[in-house]
Structure formats: C-alpha cells, structure tokens
Amino acid sequence: MGSVGDSYDNALAENLWMLIKTECVRGRVFATRAEANLALFEYTDGFYNSRRTQERLGFLSPIEFEEKYYAEQATAERANLKPRQPLLTS
Template sequence: MGLYWRFAHDLTCVARWAGAAYVCFIIHAFSRMIVGWRVASHMRAEMVLDAIEMARWSRGHHHDGLRCHSDAGSQFTSIRYGERLAEIGATPSIGTVGDSYDNALAETVNGYYKAELVRGPARSGPWKTVEDLELATLGWVQWHNTQRLHAYLGDTPPAEFENAFYAVRTGRERLVGMK
C-alpha cells in the first residue's frame, strides 16, 4: 500500500481585515483528496504539524511508506517537522528552492482555493477573523473533496474516485475508464 501514501503540502497566504492568515493543505497525491488542513494567524511549523495530524487521523495513524512532499519553506525544513515525521515513520521529500513545479500538486490546490474561494464568485472575504476564514475553508474543502470534478481523476470528485478504487480492490465493483 506504500505506493498510495504520498502527501503533498504547502502554505498559502490569505488577506483578512486584521492582517494575513495562512492556510496549509495536506493533499493525498493518489486521489487529490485534501486529508488535512489548518488555518492560522502565523506560519510556524506547528500549524503544519497540526495539518499532518489531521491527515493521519483522517487516514488512520500509520501507513508504511508514507512520504510527505513539500517545498523548501522554513516550516518544512525545521528540526521539529523532521523529528515529527521520523516519529510517525514518514519520509520527508523536499523540492528544490524557488521551483514551484517541484511541488506542483500542492501549488495547484492552493491556486484552486484562491480562485474558487478567496477571489472567486462565492467569496465572502476579506474575513474578519481567522475563525471566519477557517469556517469558509471548511466548506470549500468539503466541496473540493465531494463535488469538485478533477480531470486527472476522470472528471470525478476525490471521494468518489477513492470509493470506486477501494470497491474494485475488494471486488465489489469494476472500475472502467479511470486513469
């Protein structure tokens, strides 16, 4: 199962009335599902660790071969981050400095988030508080995982893609036409 346990993650900045807020998404590379996320008024390593804990909780606590891919930001190169990954048996994977293509999956999700929620037609920002942004992000993540169509997944939402994949693995359903 190790092949399927690759998480990509990154931070993005969102304006709010009282300054910036930061959002970290953890994306399951196989299904494009957002499995962990965190909104905070800072971008210290603990916000990333909180998002990783959410991802572990949503996926079960231990997965052999878990690889966590990120850019070379200070949160992802910190001693605390490296120690926590070692504790949970995960391997860090860091792209080259200044190359957004090295973390394209996480950058793409950040772009969707900004286009669809932060600057999109349904936007409700700028948000007054971190909690307001967190609530809006919760709704967007739910929509992203259960309704947003992804071309990479054969124009299905991540949750539907995963359900079909696991149904095939258990022999309940046949998957046709998926990449």
C-alpha cells in the same frame, strides 16, 4: 515533486493557492479570522478533497471514484464465487 532548488514544488503550491483564492475566498468578506478559517476548512475538507472532480480519476470526484471501485470489486468477487459443491461421502 522536484529536487531541492527546483521550482516544481513552488509551482504546485502556487496553483493550489490560486484555486483556493478563486473558488473560495475571492469576492467574500469575512467578519473574523475564525469565519475565514471555517470557510477555508469547509472548502478544503468538504469540497476540494472529496467532491471536486479530478482529471486523473476520469473526471470523477474521489468519493465517486471510490464508490465505483468498491462496486466493481464486489461485482468481481460475486463473479468469482462458485456454487457450493455437496460433500461426497463414501
């Protein structure tokens, strides 16, 4: 993010609004404000934040990225486990 007075913050916000308008709102007619709010919520929470692919995540969605991450962690943990050694008693 930019410092006070920089245009970077505004550019990010403008980019987000452009995406929302292009992918969610443009070409649709809403009968009520509640219907528009629901459409925006479903787009933002149901698609944009969870299923939309992102370049920074290797063109995976956040859900796919997390699933891959936790699967790799589980595989690494299994590889690090050593078989139990019997206790030696004297």
